[in-house]
Amino acid sequence: MxxxxxxxxxxxxxxxxxxxxxxxxxxxxxxxxxxxxxxxxxxxxxxxxxxxxxxxxxxxxxxxxxxxxxxxxxxxxxxxxxxxxxxxxxxxxxxxxxxxxxxxxxxxxxxxxxxxxxxxxxxxxxxxxxxxxxxxxxxxxxxxxxxxxxxxxxxxxxxxxxxxxxxxxxxxxxxxxxxxxxxxxxxxxxxxxxxxxxxxxxxxxxxxxxxxxxxxxxxxxxxxxxxxxxxxxxxxxxxxxxxxxxxxxxxxxxxxxxxxxxxxxxxxxxxxxxxxxxxxxxxxxxxxxxxxxxxxxxxxxxxxxxxxxxxxxxxxxxxxxxxxxxxxxxxxxxxxxxIWPEGVTPFHVGIVNLKQGDASTDSASEALYRELKAAGLDPLYDDRDERAGAKFATMDLIGLPWRITIGPRGLAENKVELTSRRTGISEEMSPADAVERLKSIYQPVFEATYKG
Amino acid sequence: MxxxxxxxxxxxxxxxxxxxxxxxxxxxxxxxxxxxxxxxxxxxxxxxxxxxxxxxxxxxxxxxxxxxxxxxxxxxxxxxxxxxxxxxxxxxxxxxxxxxxxxxxxxxxxxxxxxxxxxxxxxxxxxxxxxxxxxxxxxxxxxxxxxxxxxxxxxxxxxxxxxxxxxxxxxxxxxxxxxxxxxxxxxxxxxxxxxxxxxxxxxxxxxxxxxxxxxxxxxxxxxxxxxxxxxxxxxxxxxxxxxxxxxxxxxxxxxxxxxxxxxxxxxxxxxxxxxxxxxxxxxxxxxxxxxxxxxxxxxxxxxxxxxxxxxxxxxxxxxxxxxxxxxxxxxxxxxxxxIWPEGVTPFHVGIVNLKQGDASTDSASEALYRELKAAGLDPLYDDRDERAGAKFATMDLIGLPWRITIGPRGLAENKVELTSRRTGISEEMSPADAVERLKSIYQPVFEATYKG
Known part of the structure; x- marks a missing residue:
């Protein structure tokens, strides 16, 4: 979304x-x-x-x-x-x-x-x-x-x-x-x-x-x-x-x-x-x-x-x-x-684009959004034209357990930041690695489902 | 079920x-x-x-x-x-x-x-x-x-x-x-x-x-x-x-x-x-x-x-x-x-075991039930100890669009019967072919879903 x-x-x-x-x-x-x-x-x-x-x-x-x-x-x-x-x-x-x-x-x-x-x-x-x-x-x-x-x-x-x-x-x-x-x-x-x-x-x-x-x-x-x-x-x-x-x-x-x-x-x-x-x-x-x-x-x-x-x-x-x-x-x-537990979170991960309107962060954010969806995850992409602080505050308030932050500085080295809402700890990694990491984080949630 | x-x-x-x-x-x-x-x-x-x-x-x-x-x-x-x-x-x-x-x-x-x-x-x-x-x-x-x-x-x-x-x-x-x-x-x-x-x-x-x-x-x-x-x-x-x-x-x-x-x-x-x-x-x-x-x-x-x-x-x-x-x-x-349309049917297919209690029809019915579920289909298996006529009448009444009938005679040749509720037409085929046929029948229904 x-x-x-x-x-x-x-x-x-x-x-x-x-x-x-x-x-x-x-x-x-x-x-x-x-x-x-x-x-x-x-x-x-x-x-x-x-x-x-x-x-x-x-x-x-x-x-x-x-x-x-x-x-x-x-x-x-x-x-x-x-x-x-x-x-x-x-x-x-x-x-x-x-x-x-x-x-x-x-x-x-x-x-x-x-x-x-x-x-x-x-x-x-x-x-x-x-x-x-x-x-x-x-x-x-x-x-x-x-x-x-x-x-x-x-x-x-x-x-x-x-x-x-x-x-x-x-x-x-x-x-x-x-x-x-x-x-x-x-x-x-x-x-x-x-x-x-x-x-x-x-x-x-x-x-x-x-x-x-x-x-x-x-x-x-x-x-x-x-x-x-x-x-x-x-x-x-x-x-x-x-x-x-x-x-x-x-x-x-x-x-x-x-x-x-x-x-x-x-x-x-x-x-x-x-x-x-x-x-x-x-x-x-x-x-x-x-x-x-x-x-x-x-x-x-x-x-x-x-x-x-x-x-x-x-x-x-x-x-x-x-x-x-x-x-x-x-x-x-x-x-x-x-701070939603992974099992009930409304969205699996939030994407914060630090520089909305910038061609490279916009396209990297869009690409990540699509890849997360293709991986079966449900991301919330904050694509509003707002300051970074306001975007972080919204993500923290609504409590998605994971956040990916995309900014021009990191992107220059093909890096985004993956942050845990619970611990506050951030890690830099490539967008592809972030998708893989999130897939493995949610694997137990998907495996716990019962299909009858 | x-x-x-x-x-x-x-x-x-x-x-x-x-x-x-x-x-x-x-x-x-x-x-x-x-x-x-x-x-x-x-x-x-x-x-x-x-x-x-x-x-x-x-x-x-x-x-x-x-x-x-x-x-x-x-x-x-x-x-x-x-x-x-x-x-x-x-x-x-x-x-x-x-x-x-x-x-x-x-x-x-x-x-x-x-x-x-x-x-x-x-x-x-x-x-x-x-x-x-x-x-x-x-x-x-x-x-x-x-x-x-x-x-x-x-x-x-x-x-x-x-x-x-x-x-x-x-x-x-x-x-x-x-x-x-x-x-x-x-x-x-x-x-x-x-x-x-x-x-x-x-x-x-x-x-x-x-x-x-x-x-x-x-x-x-x-x-x-x-x-x-x-x-x-x-x-x-x-x-x-x-x-x-x-x-x-x-x-x-x-x-x-x-x-x-x-x-x-x-x-x-x-x-x-x-x-x-x-x-x-x-x-x-x-x-x-x-x-x-x-x-x-x-x-x-x-x-x-x-x-x-x-x-x-x-x-x-x-x-x-x-x-x-x-x-x-x-x-x-x-x-x-x-007669339910495939898009809304409560179960995709009914399984009628003609001779409940018979070791070979029971085990063939169970195997088919499991294979249909493994194929992502939702079968209703009539495993009651009832006459064939009563089982058919129930299936017709509740309107599942497809029925598989398993009896000792067919099984001797590895055949079951697949029947369309709408046309009443039955075809004999192997259990494996029946599963494949049903998968292809329901393919359009699964493809029509929207995952967001």
């Missing part, structure tokens, strides 16, 4: 309404615009990152064998009356009356609807195991929406639901989700720690939240420092293997890690003092096993091998897709702006 | 509520499920086609130089009060009150919001031309939602908005959209004819609707039969060329083609009688030029080269993404089911 043809409305001033750094940087980098309290437009740069995150979530869900569908944003009140949650949900549910005076609501979650879909079509245990998921906009009418996309009202979420014949199978689905979530977050450059949590209005016994450590996190967290040394890496997983999934769950959950809701000071005290950590965390996902809580009242049953009709065992599993942009920025920024 | 692990709830019986063939077939093929009047879940097969259509729309928009973003589903009433449309829009607008008693609405279109975004950031003519678009769920509270996704209440639409300095530039944007739409629909295997139309509540002078001919179309249309001979084909277009865009517009709009709203019997009578056609059409898109209708009242102005502040010239451009599934099916089906 050529910046002169893009729509990237960066702000020079810090917006007053932003209390936390991700909100401030998303507004300043022209990623979002508030349209109403807690309701945002995703401007082109923000939309591009949102898409990238959505893509990773889709890929990792499908790698784990889960099936995508799409449920609507609006639901009928009747469905929620069946489960008993219509009245229980409270003021956070946005209730709507249509022109025929029917009660609708903007879905805050989809346990009822997916259970309804399941019971309408499935009647035999042979269709199990089954996990269906979608990524859809949801609405929770928060009393005090704030912190930008971190606590918005209209937000994008992946929510998945497993249907299993037995508790044992459903616990495998739980473990499988935990494993796939670890991989999902790592691909985004995040360390998200699974912590034992409280089940809240979803219900159920078993639940883990995934938390990203950040000073601005909404939850206080307590953990054994050994947990932050764990890496998922590029392990090959057979998601149908109960043994593999269970052993990874054990590896990642055997050390103490809890939110303030489930924290137990006595257990925490047993950890050697030098490993005890107290910090703040941002919740980016949660998994639940809740058994027959919805299947029983809603009649989601199957006939088992013995010919008996039994309610299915279920769980639900969420990833806060839009909120992840905020979480990633909270975890990865400096005073100049955002 | 292995069918035994998929979620494809096909129905044996014709659903009573479906009055038109696309609605009936989408329900029977397990593509959609009604959750409330005019509100649907997109089951996995339907979601897959929806995605494919969305992808084509995104690619062709970006090929034409348009920039994607994403506006929220909910909007404030105040924005619509500014343009004067809040009261004018009538009962089709779904009005909502949140817990703070603020008036919101579920967006039926986005002229106001995009104008608000534009005026908030753009002040110089240098940022022009600019076309922003999004693909987002919208809501129109139809009095009588019917015909499945053809006239739903919650529907997915691509809507784009151009901002130009002059009327001339804005008319180029109009022409550019018309050209890009022709290409978009052809990639979906559709012939959509641009017809002069009525502007309705969007306003403006210039507008064309794109109509797909189908018996169940909601509009009566009148056209010169020569128009159906026109093909866009694989022309290379420079979308910045006003000349190229204008000449294609002239080519596709110079012959008589109008809906009943704009039909002129006297002009129609001038066409030689043997070329006059009356038929029915389904609207799948519409483009508008409306000048300063929104920019003036809402203050979307730029400073021009002379330093004068002038309102921008705008247009808007819509494609009915979810409705397109219905339109494609109306245009392409037979008594057995859907």
């Amino acid at each position: 050529r910046l002169s043809r893009y729509f990237l409305p960066v702000l020079k001033e810090d917006p007053k309404e932003a209390q936390i750094v991700s909100h401030r940087l998303m507004l300043r980098a022209g990623m979002i615009r508030q349209q109403a309290a807690g309701i945002y437009s995703w401007l082109p740069l923000g939309f591009k990152v949102l898409n990238r995150i959505e893509e990773i979530v889709h890929e990792e869900q499908q790698r784990a064998g889960h099936i995508p569908l799409l449920m609507p944003t609006l639901q009928t009140a009747d469905l929620w009356r069946e489960s008993g949650r219509y009245d229980a949900y409270g003021d956070e549910m946005l209730r709507i009356t249509d022109r025929q005076k029917r009660d609708l609501l903007y879905g805050p979650t989809n346990e009822e609807m997916i259970t309804d879909i399941f019971r309408s079509y499935v009647s035999s245990y042979k269709a199990l195991p089954l996990t269906l998921y979608h990524i859809q906009w949801k609405f929770r009418d928060e009393m005090r929406p704030r912190f930008g996309v971190m606590r918005g009202r209209e937000f994008l979420m992946k929510d998945g639901y497993n249907f299993d014949l037995t508790k044992e199978d459903a616990l495998h689905a739980y473990n499988r989700h935990l494993v796939s979530y670890l991989r999902t977050y790592e691909r985004m450059g995040l360390q998200a720690i699974p912590m034992r949590a409280d089940s809240g209005p979803i219900g159920g016994d078993d639940t883990h939240e995934f938390l990203v450590l950040a000073e601005t996190g909404e939850s206080e967290v307590f953990y054994d420092s050994q947990i932050t040394d764990l890496k998922f890496g590029d392990r090959e997983i057979d998601y149908t293997s109960t043994e593999q999934c269970r052993s990874i769950l054990e590896e990642f959950t055997s050390r103490y890690a809890r939110t303030d809701e489930t924290h137990d000071e006595a257990v925490f005290a047993e950890i050697p003092e030098e490993r005890r950590r107290t910090a703040r965390g941002i919740e980016v996902g949660q998994i639940f096993y809740f058994g027959t809580k919805y299947s029983e009242p809603m009649g989601a049953t199957v006939v088992n091998e013995k010919g008996e009709r039994v309610p299915v065992h279920m769980g639900s599993h969420g990833i806060g897709v839009s909120r992840l942009l905020g979480a990633i920025i909270e975890a990865s920024h400096d005073e100049k702006g955002i | 292995r069918l035994s692990r998929y979620f494809l709830p096909v129905l044996k019986e014709d659903p009573k509520e479906a009055q038109i063939v696309s609605h009936r077939l989408m329900l029977r093929a397990g593509m959609i499920r009604q959750q409330a009047a005019g509100i649907y879940s997109w089951l996995p097969l339907g979601f897959k086609v929806l995605n494919r259509i969305e992808e084509i729309v995104h690619e062709e928009q970006q090929r034409a130089g348009h920039i994607p973003l994403l506006m929220p589903t909910l909007q404030t009433a105040d924005l619509w009060r500014e343009s004067g449309r809040y009261d004018a829009y009538g009962d089709e607008m779904l009005r909502i009150t949140d817990r703070q008693k603020r008036d919101l609405l579920y967006g039926p279109t986005n002229e106001e919001m995009i104008t608000d975004i534009f005026r908030s950031y753009v002040s110089s003519y240098k940022a022009l031309p600019l076309t922003l678009y999004h693909i987002q769920w919208k809501f129109r509270d139809e009095m009588r939602p019917r015909f499945g996704v053809m006239r739903g209440r919650e529907f997915l639409m691509k809507d784009g908005y151009n901002f130009d300095l002059t009327k001339e530039d804005a008319l180029h944007a109009y022409n550019r959209h018309l050209v890009s739409y022709l290409r978009t629909y052809e990639r979906m295997g559709l012939q959509a004819i641009p017809m002069r139309a009525d502007s309705g509540p969007i306003g403006g002078d210039d507008t064309h609707e794109f109509l797909v001919l189908a018996e169940t179309g909601e509009s009566e249309v009148f056209y010169d039969s020569q128009i159906t001979d026109l093909k866009f084909g694989d022309r290379e277009i420079d979308y910045t060329s006003t000349e190229q865009c204008r000449s294609i517009l002239e080519e596709f709009t110079s012959r008589y083609a109008r809906t009943d709203e704009t039909h002129d019997e006297a002009v129609f009578a001038e066409i030689p009688e043997e070329r006059r056609r009356t038929a029915r059409g389904i609207e799948v898109g519409q483009i508008f030029y409306f000048g300063t209708k929104y920019s003036e009242p809402m203050g979307a102005t730029v400073v021009n080269e002379k330093g004068e502040r002038v309102p921008v010239h705008m247009g808007s451009h819509g494609i009915g993404v979810s409705r397109l599934l219905g339109a494609i099916i109306e245009a392409s089906h037979d008594e057995k089911g859907i």
